[in-house]
Amino acid sequence: TGEQLHSALASHYDNEAFVQVMPFNTTDLRNGAFLDPMDVNDTNKVQVFVFANDARKEALLVARLDNLGKGASGAAVQNLNIMLGCSENIGL
Numbered sequence: 001t002g003e004q005l006h007s008a009l010a011s012h013y014d015n016e017a018f019v020q021v022m023p024f025n026t027t028d029l030r031n032g033a034f035l036d037p038m039d040v041n042d043t044n045k046v047q048v049f050v051f052a053n054d055a056r057k058e059a060l061l062v063a064r065l066d067n068l069g070k071g072a073s074g075a076a077v078q079n080l081n082i083m084l085g086c087s088e089n090i091g092l
Helices: 002-012 072-083
Strands: 019-021 046-053 058-065
Touching: 002 019, 002 046, 002 058
Parallel strands: 019 046
Antiparallel strands: 046 058
């Protein structure tokens, strides 16, 4: 089910500093129709959304990120921190 998919993702990413699994079938949409891309501007976050219709056996997974913040430069800093044994979020 959609809830099981959401639960598996939420459990997997529970301790990740920069991955946020958003509430299942969230209604936090701009004008009730769109995810607002501005919500993650200037961050290193990735937000994962699960929208599902179990009756139709459909699920839509959406990831929202700021590709300038979470792009190659942010990933490089994050990976360097990990390689050096530092906290992931130093300099981000």
